[in-house]
Amino acid sequence: MIRHRMYALFGTNRTRRASFERVAMVTKPLVVAITGANSGIGLRAAERLAVEGHQVYAICRSPDRGQAALARINSRARTPARLVLADLSEAASIESAVTCIRGETDHLDVLINNAAVFDQTVRTPQFTSAGHELFWATNHLGPFQVTAGLSHLLASAPRPRLISVASKGLVSMPRIKIRFDALDSASWYSATKAYYHAKLAQIMMSYHLALRAIGKLDVACIRVPAVRLDADRVDALPRLLRLVYAPKNRLAAPPERLADTYVSIATRETTWTEHVTAAGDPRVELRGIYVDENEHPVTAPAFAYDAQARARLWGLSQQATGNPDWPW
Ligand SMILES: NC(=O)c1ccc[n+]([C@@H]2O[C@H](COP(=O)([O-])OP(=O)(O)OC[C@H]3O[C@@H](n4cnc5c(N)ncnc54)[C@H](OP(=O)(O)O)[C@@H]3O)[C@@H](O)[C@H]2O)c1
Numbered sequence: 001m002i003r004h005r006m007y008a009l010f011g012t013n014r015t016r017r018a019s020f021e022r023v024a025m026v027t028k029p030l031v032v033a034i035t036g037a038n039s040g041i042g043l044r045a046a047e048r049l050a051v052e053g054h055q056v057y058a059i060c061r062s063p064d065r066g067q068a069a070l071a072r073i074n075s076r077a078r079t080p081a082r083l084v085l086a087d088l089s090e091a092a093s094i095e096s097a098v099t100c101i102r103g104e105t106d107h108l109d110v111l112i113n114n115a116a117v118f119d120q121t122v123r124t125p126q127f128t129s130a131g132h133e134l135f136w137a138t139n140h141l142g143p144f145q146v147t148a149g150l151s152h153l154l155a156s157a158p159r160p161r162l163i164s165v166a167s168k169g170l171v172s173m174p175r176i177k178i179r180f181d182a183l184d185s186a187s188w189y190s191a192t193k194a195y196y197h198a199k200l201a202q203i204m205m206s207y208h209l210a211l212r213a214i215g216k217l218d219v220a221c222i223r224v225p226a227v228r229l230d231a232d233r234v235d236a237l238p239r240l241l242r243l244v245y246a247p248k249n250r251l252a253a254p255p256e257r258l259a260d261t262y263v264s265i266a267t268r269e270t271t272w273t274e275h276v277t278a279a280g281d282p283r284v285e286l287r288g289i290y291v292d293e294n295e296h297p298v299t300a301p302a303f304a305y306d307a308q309a310r311a312r313l314w315g316l317s318q319q320a321t322g323n324p325d326w327p328w
Pocket of ligand 1: 061088118
């Protein structure tokens, strides 16, 4: 059984600080939903959480890959994980996954928005049935809709936590901005640009939601470095990309290493607000939300600190996902 604490929530707007005050010690497993649980980091994190006795909702796109992952996870799980199917690029598919989870649990302690498309072979923009470019739909609008859909379950948990995933590659793009003129990237598309554009949005939405739900939701966004891809992922690449990718993959961190970070943050007893030392400077105010694989606070691209841009992105994301209702 995993030991964790229940917390009471309080905070003040003036100081922008909040704390999760410890009120009692209980022995209680967490309820955790994680997207992209069938491969790479997501699979390892789901396995670890299930082995530790947490109830895992493994959200996967493919029924076959999902079933295979479930069998692997449950071969060692203390609490059997549940498979939930969702294609994060399609709103209707997300809606049915959310309905399924809502039908099975009355609360959700942790949501990990891990899944992402980063297929560099997608040379020209591809569009979903709703007309959104694939990377934007899968890596930003999808997680946004999943989070909104599960937000009331999170709000029913004693110490809810949201974990999103960005990329260390953003350090080489300090001036990257959200392209409000063409969010769906048709005019400026490359797979790399579209990927990092959506990852910047993940950091911005983490910051926005952290402040919106201060004292009620603990928010973390993990800056994932180069991580070794599973063999079947590498095998699926075209030959040339495979040759380019092979040496990089050998040097990359094993997915288990990042799964440790996910699990540590999902089950930690501290919160990002404990890293805040002063109000006023947005970089200080938001410190501790965006963290590296060692859970050390890291700096985001400058644009992420623009509160107006974050609010604008929030409004547009709301519009694009049917104006969902949030508890915070
Ligand atoms: N690997 C790296 O070097 C690296 C570096 C920086 C950041 N990251 C981030 O780390 C996270 C995990 O990556 P990973 O390395 O574990 O990669 P991975 O093994 O390729 O896993 C990606 C997961 O996302 C799922 N996914 C993709 N499109 C989806 C969709 N439309 N609907 C539902 N699920 C979808 C995949 O499902 P399918 O099996 O159905 O495709 C897969 O389960 C991602 O957010 C990624 O951006 C990775």
